[in-house]
Structure formats: C-alpha cells, structure tokens
Amino acid sequence: MYPLIFRITSRYLLPIFLLFSLIVLYQGHNAPGGGFIGGLLAATAFIMSALAYGGKTARKKLKFNPATLVMLGLLTAVFSGILSLLKGDPFLTGLWIHIHLPLIGELHLGTPLLFDLGIFLTVIGITLWISFGLLEENE
Amino acid sequence: MFSIYLMLIFFLLTPLVSPLFKFFKEKANWVLAVFPALFFISMMMMIPTIQYGPKIISLQWVPSIGVNLDFVFDGLSILFALLVSGIGILIFIYAGSYLKNHPLISRFYVFLFIFMASMLGLVLSDNIILLFIFWEATSISSYLLIGFDHENPEARKAALKALLITGLGGLSLMAGLILLGSITGSYTISGMNPVTANSPLYGLTLFLILLGAFTKSAQFPFHFWLPGAMKAPTPVSAYLHSATMVKAGVFLLMRLNPILGGTADWHLWVTLAGTTTMLTGSVLTLGQKDMKGLLASTTIIALGILVTLIGLSTSLAAKAALVFLLVHSLYKGSLFLVVGIIDHETGTRDITKLHSLTWVLPFSAFSAVLAAFSMSGFPPLLGFISKELLYEAKIQAPSAGEIILITGFLANAVNVTVAALIAIKPFLGRKKKISHHIHEVPFSLWLAPFLMAVAGLLFGFFSDSLGRLIISPALAVIHAEPTVVKLKMWHGVNEVFLLSVITVLTGIIFYFLYPQFIRMAGKLSRLRRFSISTIYERFLTGFQKFSYRVTVFLQNGRLRYYLMSVLIAMILLVLLFIFPFSEIEWKLEITDIYFFDLALVVLILIAAALVLFTSSRLTAIVALGIIGYGVALIYALYGAPDLAITQLLIETLIVILFALVIFRLPNFRSFSGKLTRWRDAFIALASGAVVTILTLKAGSLQFHPNISGYFLEKSYREAYGKNVVNVILVDFRALDTLGEITVLTVAAIGVFALLKLKRKQK
Known part of the structure; x- marks a missing residue:
C-alpha cells in the first residue's frame, strides 16, 4: 500500500511544501498567491503524507485536529475584523503598520494579512478534515 | 453607557461560562450571578436620571440603512431591565443548586446568559430593527432552554412548539415593524410620530404587530405553547415563562401604545384578546393537579389581564398594568421556585399527594404563603394595591365594562384558589406523616423564592416611593400626559374593596370545591380532541408528511437525478429570467490563434471524449482532471495566474478525493438504456449551450459602471497590495470572503457528520 520511494520523498517534500505555502501566503498581497492558494498547498502536502503513511501518521504530523484548525482560522479572520471596530472604523477595515527594517527594507503589516492567515488555516482545516475522513474510511 | 457595554459584553462572555465552572466548581453560580448583579446596580443608579425624562444612547452600527444600536433609558425600560436582571440574579443562584451535578450545567448557563442579555437588549432598544433582533434571540434561547432536557421527546416537542409559534409571530412582527418604520419615516421609537387610524396602512401594521405580541405573550388562540414550555427545568419556567419572556409582548404593546394605541381598532382587538385569554386561562386552570401546570395556566390569566388593561388605554389601566406586572413577576417567580424545591425534594408535583411539608421546608412554606398572599391580594402586600387598581381600572373601562369586569372577577377568584392550593395544600398536615427522605434544602435554593416573596411585602410598605420613582416615569412612557402616581394601601370601604372581599371568598369556595373540579376535568378530558393544541399537532403532522413526500420526490438518493434537477432548474431559470434582458451578441472576435491555445483546446476535447466513452471510473476521473488542468492553463495564458494556481490545486485535490472514494464503489455494472442516454445527452448539451450563451452575453451586459477601475486605482494606494485579486x-x-469560509466550514461539518454516521452504522 505505501511504496518506499513515495514514502521517502514525501518525508522530505512535506517541510518544503509547508515553507512554500507560507511564502505563497505572505507574497499573496503583491504577487500571485494568498491564503486560499497557500492553504490548499499545505493541505496537499499533508494529504500526500497521508497517502504515503496512512491517515493516523499524517494526523500526528499535523499535530492539530483539523476541526480545531478550522475554528482557529475562523476566529483569526473574525478577530482581524474586530480590531478595526475597536478603533471606531467599520468591521473588517484594513489597518496597517509600516516598519522600516535594515537590509530587508519596508515591511507592511496589516489586518488583511491576518485575515488571509485566517483563510489559510480554515482552508487547510476543511480540506484535511474531509480528506482524512474519507481516507480513514478506506483504511 | 457602562450598562450598554455590560449588556453587549454578556453575549461575549458566554464562552467563558464553561471554564468558570471548571475553576469554581459548585460555587460558579455565585460568581456568575455577579454579572446580572452589576447590571442591576447600574440600572438602580439610572433611576434618579430618568426622573427628568428619557436618556438615549446611540452607537453606530449600520447607519446606511438606519439600523443603529439605539438604546433608551426611561421608566418603562428601567422597570423591565430591573425585573429581568434582578430576578436574573436570584435565578442564577438558584439554578446552580437546582441543577447541581448535572453534566450539562455549564451549557444551561450559556443559554440562560444569552437569554438574559437578549431580554435586556429587547427592553432597552429604541431602534425597532434592533428590538426585533433581540426579540428573535429571546425566542431562540428560550427554545434551547425548554428543550434543555433534550433526551426527553416531550421536551423537544414543547420546545419546537414554542419556537414555531413565537417564530411565526416574530416574522409577522418584523413585517409590522418595517411597515411602521416606513409609515412614520423613523426606525427609532423615540423619533416616531403617532400613527393615526386614517393612515391607509394602519390596520395592516396593527394586525402584524399585534400578532407578534400576542404569540409571544401567549394570548388566545396562541396560549397553548405556554403550558408545554413547563417541560423546561423549573428555574427556566420561573424566569422565562412567568417573569420575563412572556412579558415581552406586553412590553411591546406598552412601548408602542403612544404610537399605535388609543384608536378604536386597538381598543377592540387588544381588549378582546386579553379578555378571551383571561377566560381561557381560568377554564384551563381549574381541575389541574400538577402544581407547575396550575402556575402555568395562571400565567396565561395574568397575561390576559395585562393585555386587557393595555387595551383599555386609560391612564388608570396603564398604571394598574405596571403595578400588576411587577407584583405578578415577584409572586409567580417565587411560587415557581418553591414548586421547584418541592419537586426536587419529593419527586412529585401532584397537588393531591403532597402534605405536611412545613415541618421540613419552613423557609419554602413561608415564601409560598407570603407570595400566595400577594397573589390573592391581601394587605399589606403590593398585591393588594395591585388588585384594587385592577378593579378600579375595569370599573372605569370606557366600554364593555361589564364583560371585562366579570371575566376579571373570575380570573382573580381562580388566582386566589391557586394561591391557596399551592401555599396551603402541600404544607398542611401532621409531622408524623412525612417521609424521612425529605430534607431542608440548602440556602442557595430557598434564598431566591424567599427574597422575591419578601420583595412583594416590602414594596407594599414602600409603595409610595415605588410609585413615585419607578411607576410614574414608566407611566409617562405609556401615556404621554404627565401624571404623578400615588400608590396608597387603604382607600376605605368602597365598591372596589367589597369586590376584593367577594373575590377572596369565591376563591376560597373554589378551593374547597377543588376535588369536584378535578373529577370534572377527568370527565371532560375527552374534549381535548377539539383543543387548539390538537389542531396544531394535526397540522404539524400533516405538514411533515407533505414535506416528506416532496423531499422523497426531489431527493430520491440517486445522485444522477439530483444533478439532473439542478441542471434543468438552471436551464429554465436562465431562459426565463436572464434572456429577455437584451439580445445576444453573436459577434465573436477571433484574434490571432496561437499554437498553445489550439493544442490546449484539442487536448480538452480529447479528454472530454474519453470521459464519455471510457468504461473505467479511474480513467474517467483522470480524464476529468486533464480537462481541469487544461482550463487552468488557459487561465494562465490569458493572464489570471491566481485563478490558474487555484484551479490546478483544486483539480489535484479533486482527483485525489475521487480516487479515495472510488475504492468503495462497485464497477460499472448496469449500463443505462438507449433512451436514458439520449435524455442525458440532451440535458448535458442544453446546459452546455445555456452556459456558453450566458458567457457570451455576460460580456455584452453592463448594468453598472465598471468597478475594476476603482479597484485597480485604490488597490496599491490605499490597501498596499499589488495583487488586486488578493486585495479584493x-x-x-x-x-x-468571511461568509464563504463560514459556508465552507458548515459544509465540512456536514461531510464529517455523514462520514461519522456511516462509521456508526457499521
């Protein structure tokens, strides 16, 4: 069921995929990418791992329950919107801080990024929730 | 301002209830009771301010459609808020002991919290849309509370009944409030001018709003949900179904009296509903054996009395209604909680089986007697003043006084009987007869009924300041003319006093005849077939059967038929609604075709053909994947990288998910006949054609000016993002997007539930 080559490669691919998904998440504001795509990428990585090692091992690697990830994601997204309420602006208004870093340059951090992180987590959670469920059905 | 934030924070606090229980264990109820107590104090501190007129606080919410967090502090809202939070404190303490060691106790407190906060929001709202939102929140939280014992099918049924009836009223209320808003041109009650009966929409508005208020306050013919709601744990019955929620309808009538009231229609319908309800409640009460049932039907009587008084529209009647509202909440809450204690200790609520309880439950006995005195209207309790006012108001009724007076007399006599039944019957008897298993309850249980009963006594002593500080400002809200309320205990021997005496005597005669009533009720129980409750249940069963048939027809469990109905519906809707708009531009601009485009199209076509003609599922899925990748590449070629990446990833996941599922499916075995295939082909081609035409048309339709320019312009300058798709x-x-991920989550929960269900069946 779990071929050796696939197992070995997936072990090394998993962290690379995850790192890549984070990059995609961050660069989404200025280049193709974003929370949705990043989330799908990360989820694919874990599904690959699940196909190689089985659902249980993949769940262990994920460390979080997918349902927890979903709720965490939704909460993050809602929280990013509430921040602007505290300032007196309508729900989900973007708030930004600009930091000048030596070497790296200017860094824009804002609530839309946090919102995107929420989407990222939700998408990972939902995809894995469903696919782990289906996968374990077969095992 | 502080109190508004406090009320809103109540909603946010609910997730913390469970940890609080883990931390404080059995003392958590005392900690939780601090929150209503804080609110109560903040309301008390408002009392001096409202003597000079209402205070309005407004926070922006959705200003574009006139929905704001407008709250008003005036006599009426303060009176209700004090009742809700004050009784709330006691209920919070009581319920902790009552449901001690219940596994779901923290859930109970969450529901109770939501309910209390919604009720406070409801009575403090100045904006009618806001009021409606809180109104519905009380319906929903009450549904959860009635059905708290969710493993009991009776409780579930009762909860659904309450929800359907109050929900029906809620819909009607929404329509009525929107009409009211558009007639008066204002969505805040303080900004509304009175609507005269000449207004063309007055009748309809009145009907819709009254329907909402009557369902909530259990007026005839919607009274039948209230006795069912007694399936809830007793603290809930005491809090929601006697002291607070059912009073929401009464509150609404009081609040809208200056705007809609005073007309002949108002007078007729409100009084009629109230009087009928009083009568129904009186008939329903006599002959019951269950103590909770007795109290529930007297609540119907009380609501009838309140609504009748509001319908009378005189200043005196409004005053009587306000005092009676307060008195009733106190004595009914107290009696309910005493019944809860008795039930808790003896395991029965049957009035014919209980006796001698004074010896073991002295505090409950004392509270019950005191509350019962208030209920029957003995001096020097507030109940006496209230009953004098009731009679006075009814004698001075502008029309149909006799009928109202006689019904009111019967209702009050029945109240006396029930008071005697609850306060005398279970407590009298010799000490020896009592079982050894019954013990005195802890302080936290007897405190709440005790304090409520004592409050009824204290208000009797301090009726003067009560009238001046709270009832006067509240009356000023219901009746615009300024009146100074003086509550007096003793008016001398006049016709009202004589009427009171006769009422008490009749009540006592009823008490001694009660065994006869019980026997009669047993004989008449066959008549239950014709009751409104039975009609409701028949209707509900019939409706369920009908829905079942419709569902079985539309969702027969075969995916291909689901797909078929979705596609046919889409074709028909598009043909019917979108096509008549304008002509289709058939002009296709064929620009230079590159080799890549052509190759992709050919690839997609080949894959599509493969899907159609292969006899292996796996091949079909892979071929479908190729189509998806082809489309993704087309996106990439035409400059939509975000879309292309998403499509690629989704296709990959779909193929994997499909591959996981097909393990479980059998091989293609039975092939469809020729006719079926032609039918399917026709539907497939038709939907393909419709989508193609729609796509072509989408380019030529322009309802609004193009928004993409705005996005492109603002994206980098104001949102600091160069990827416009992502910034959007x-x-x-x-x-x-937030809505979309929420929908996705709901869908995932659905899938999870289905998978779990299947695993269970194995």
Missing part, C-alpha cells in the same frame, strides 16, 4: 478577497470584499 482580503480587503475590499473581506466580508464576502
């Missing part, structure tokens, strides 16, 4: 998703249209 997470900033410009973030609310839509």
Whole structure:
C-alpha cells in the first residue's frame, strides 16, 4: 500500500511544501498567491503524507485536529475584523503598520494579512478534515 | 453607557461560562450571578436620571440603512431591565443548586446568559430593527432552554412548539415593524410620530404587530405553547415563562401604545384578546393537579389581564398594568421556585399527594404563603394595591365594562384558589406523616423564592416611593400626559374593596370545591380532541408528511437525478429570467490563434471524449482532471495566474478525493438504456449551450459602471497590495470572503457528520 520511494520523498517534500505555502501566503498581497492558494498547498502536502503513511501518521504530523484548525482560522479572520471596530472604523477595515527594517527594507503589516492567515488555516482545516475522513474510511 | 457595554459584553462572555465552572466548581453560580448583579446596580443608579425624562444612547452600527444600536433609558425600560436582571440574579443562584451535578450545567448557563442579555437588549432598544433582533434571540434561547432536557421527546416537542409559534409571530412582527418604520419615516421609537387610524396602512401594521405580541405573550388562540414550555427545568419556567419572556409582548404593546394605541381598532382587538385569554386561562386552570401546570395556566390569566388593561388605554389601566406586572413577576417567580424545591425534594408535583411539608421546608412554606398572599391580594402586600387598581381600572373601562369586569372577577377568584392550593395544600398536615427522605434544602435554593416573596411585602410598605420613582416615569412612557402616581394601601370601604372581599371568598369556595373540579376535568378530558393544541399537532403532522413526500420526490438518493434537477432548474431559470434582458451578441472576435491555445483546446476535447466513452471510473476521473488542468492553463495564458494556481490545486485535490472514494464503489455494472442516454445527452448539451450563451452575453451586459477601475486605482494606494485579486478577497470584499469560509466550514461539518454516521452504522 505505501511504496518506499513515495514514502521517502514525501518525508522530505512535506517541510518544503509547508515553507512554500507560507511564502505563497505572505507574497499573496503583491504577487500571485494568498491564503486560499497557500492553504490548499499545505493541505496537499499533508494529504500526500497521508497517502504515503496512512491517515493516523499524517494526523500526528499535523499535530492539530483539523476541526480545531478550522475554528482557529475562523476566529483569526473574525478577530482581524474586530480590531478595526475597536478603533471606531467599520468591521473588517484594513489597518496597517509600516516598519522600516535594515537590509530587508519596508515591511507592511496589516489586518488583511491576518485575515488571509485566517483563510489559510480554515482552508487547510476543511480540506484535511474531509480528506482524512474519507481516507480513514478506506483504511 | 457602562450598562450598554455590560449588556453587549454578556453575549461575549458566554464562552467563558464553561471554564468558570471548571475553576469554581459548585460555587460558579455565585460568581456568575455577579454579572446580572452589576447590571442591576447600574440600572438602580439610572433611576434618579430618568426622573427628568428619557436618556438615549446611540452607537453606530449600520447607519446606511438606519439600523443603529439605539438604546433608551426611561421608566418603562428601567422597570423591565430591573425585573429581568434582578430576578436574573436570584435565578442564577438558584439554578446552580437546582441543577447541581448535572453534566450539562455549564451549557444551561450559556443559554440562560444569552437569554438574559437578549431580554435586556429587547427592553432597552429604541431602534425597532434592533428590538426585533433581540426579540428573535429571546425566542431562540428560550427554545434551547425548554428543550434543555433534550433526551426527553416531550421536551423537544414543547420546545419546537414554542419556537414555531413565537417564530411565526416574530416574522409577522418584523413585517409590522418595517411597515411602521416606513409609515412614520423613523426606525427609532423615540423619533416616531403617532400613527393615526386614517393612515391607509394602519390596520395592516396593527394586525402584524399585534400578532407578534400576542404569540409571544401567549394570548388566545396562541396560549397553548405556554403550558408545554413547563417541560423546561423549573428555574427556566420561573424566569422565562412567568417573569420575563412572556412579558415581552406586553412590553411591546406598552412601548408602542403612544404610537399605535388609543384608536378604536386597538381598543377592540387588544381588549378582546386579553379578555378571551383571561377566560381561557381560568377554564384551563381549574381541575389541574400538577402544581407547575396550575402556575402555568395562571400565567396565561395574568397575561390576559395585562393585555386587557393595555387595551383599555386609560391612564388608570396603564398604571394598574405596571403595578400588576411587577407584583405578578415577584409572586409567580417565587411560587415557581418553591414548586421547584418541592419537586426536587419529593419527586412529585401532584397537588393531591403532597402534605405536611412545613415541618421540613419552613423557609419554602413561608415564601409560598407570603407570595400566595400577594397573589390573592391581601394587605399589606403590593398585591393588594395591585388588585384594587385592577378593579378600579375595569370599573372605569370606557366600554364593555361589564364583560371585562366579570371575566376579571373570575380570573382573580381562580388566582386566589391557586394561591391557596399551592401555599396551603402541600404544607398542611401532621409531622408524623412525612417521609424521612425529605430534607431542608440548602440556602442557595430557598434564598431566591424567599427574597422575591419578601420583595412583594416590602414594596407594599414602600409603595409610595415605588410609585413615585419607578411607576410614574414608566407611566409617562405609556401615556404621554404627565401624571404623578400615588400608590396608597387603604382607600376605605368602597365598591372596589367589597369586590376584593367577594373575590377572596369565591376563591376560597373554589378551593374547597377543588376535588369536584378535578373529577370534572377527568370527565371532560375527552374534549381535548377539539383543543387548539390538537389542531396544531394535526397540522404539524400533516405538514411533515407533505414535506416528506416532496423531499422523497426531489431527493430520491440517486445522485444522477439530483444533478439532473439542478441542471434543468438552471436551464429554465436562465431562459426565463436572464434572456429577455437584451439580445445576444453573436459577434465573436477571433484574434490571432496561437499554437498553445489550439493544442490546449484539442487536448480538452480529447479528454472530454474519453470521459464519455471510457468504461473505467479511474480513467474517467483522470480524464476529468486533464480537462481541469487544461482550463487552468488557459487561465494562465490569458493572464489570471491566481485563478490558474487555484484551479490546478483544486483539480489535484479533486482527483485525489475521487480516487479515495472510488475504492468503495462497485464497477460499472448496469449500463443505462438507449433512451436514458439520449435524455442525458440532451440535458448535458442544453446546459452546455445555456452556459456558453450566458458567457457570451455576460460580456455584452453592463448594468453598472465598471468597478475594476476603482479597484485597480485604490488597490496599491490605499490597501498596499499589488495583487488586486488578493486585495479584493482580503480587503475590499473581506466580508464576502468571511461568509464563504463560514459556508465552507458548515459544509465540512456536514461531510464529517455523514462520514461519522456511516462509521456508526457499521
């Protein structure tokens, strides 16, 4: 069921995929990418791992329950919107801080990024929730 | 301002209830009771301010459609808020002991919290849309509370009944309030001018709003949900179904009296509903054996009395209604909680089986007697003043006084009987007869009924300041003319006093005849077939059967038929609604075709053909994947990289998910006949054609000026993002995205439930 080559490669691919998904998440504001795509990428990585090692091992690697990830994601997204309420602006208004870093340059951090992180987590959670469920059905 | 934030924070506090229980264990109820107590104190501190007129606080919410967090502090809202939070404190303490060691106790407190906060929001709202939102929140939280014992099918049924009836009223109320808003041109009650009966929409508005208020306050013919709601744990019955929620309808009538009231229609319908309800409640009460049932039907009587008084529209009647409202909440809450204690200790609520309880439950006995005195209207309790006012108001009724007076007399006599039944019957008897298993209850249980009963006594002593500080400002809200309320205990021997005496005597005669009533009720129980409750249940069963048939027809469990009905519906809707708009532009601009485009199209076509003609599922899925990748590449070629990446990833996942599922499916075995295939082909081609035409048409339709220019312009300058697609998703249209991920979550929960269900069946 779990071929050796696939197992070995997936072990090394998993962290690379995850790192890549984070990059995609961050660069989404200025280049193709974003929370949705990043989330799908990360989820694919874990599904690959699940196909190689089985659902249980993949769940262990994920460390979080997918349902927890979903709720965490939704909460993050809602929280990013509430921040602007505290300032007196309508729900989900973007708030930004600009930091000048030596070497790296200017860094824009804002609530839309946090919102995107929420989407990222939700998408990972939902995809894995469903696919782990289906996968374990077969095992 | 502090109190408004406090009320809103109540909603946010609910997730903390469970940890509080883990931390404080059995003392958590005392900690939780601090919150209503804080609110109560903040309301008390408002009392001096409202003597000079209402105070309005407004926070912006959705100003574009006139929905704001407008709250008003005046006599009426303060009176209700004090009742809700004050009784809330006691209920919070009581319920902790009552449900001690219940596994779901923290859930109970969450529901109770939501209910209390919604009720406070309801009575403090000045904006009618806000009021409606809180109104519905009380319906929903009450549904959860009635059905708290959710493993009991009776409780579930009762909860559903309450929800359907109050929900029906809620819909009607919404329509009525919107009409009211558009007639008066204002969505805040303080900004409304009175609507005269000449207004063309007055009748309809009145009907819709009254329907809402009557369902909530259990007026005939909607009274039947209230006795069912007694399936809830007793603290809930005491809090929601006697002291607070059912009074929401009464509150609404009081609040809208200056705007809609005073007309002949108002007078007729409100009084009629109230009087009928009083009568129904009186008939329903006599002959019951269950103590909770007895109290529930007297609540119907009380609501009838309140509504009748509001219908009378005189200043005196309004005053009587306000005092009676307060008195009733106190004595009914107290009696309910005493019944809860008795039930808790003896395991029965049957009035014929209980006796001698004074010896073991002295505090409950004392509270019950005191509350019962208030209920029957003995001096020097507030109940006496209230009953004098009731009679006075009814004698001075502008019309149909006799009928109202006689019904009111019967209702009050029945109240006396029930008071005697609850306060005398279970407590009298010799000490020896009592079982050894019954013990005195802890302080936290007897405190709440005790304090409520004592409050009824204290208000009797201090009726003067009560009238001046709270009832006067509240009356000023219901009746615009300024009146100074003086509550007096002793008016001398006049016709009202004589009427009171006769009422008590009749009540006592009823008490001694009660065994006869019980026997009669047993004989008449066959008549239950014709009751409104039975009609409701028949209707519900019939409706369920009908829905079942419709569902079985539309969702027969075969995916291909689901797909078929979705596609046919889409074709028909598009043909019917979108096509008549304008002509289709058939002009296709065929620009230079590159080799890549052509190759992709050919690839997609080949894959599509493969899907159609292969006899292996796996091949079909892979071929479908190729189609998806082809489309993704087309996106990439035409400059939509975000879309292309998403499509690629989704296709990959779909193929994997499909591959996981097909393990479980059998091989293609039975092939469809020729006719079926032609039918399917026709539907497939038709939907393909419709989508193609729609796509072509989409380019030529332009309802609004193009928005993409705006997005392109603002994206980098104001949202600091160069990827406009992403900026739209997470900033410009973030609310839509939030909705989408929420929908996704709901769908995932559905899938999870289905998978779990299947695993269970194995």
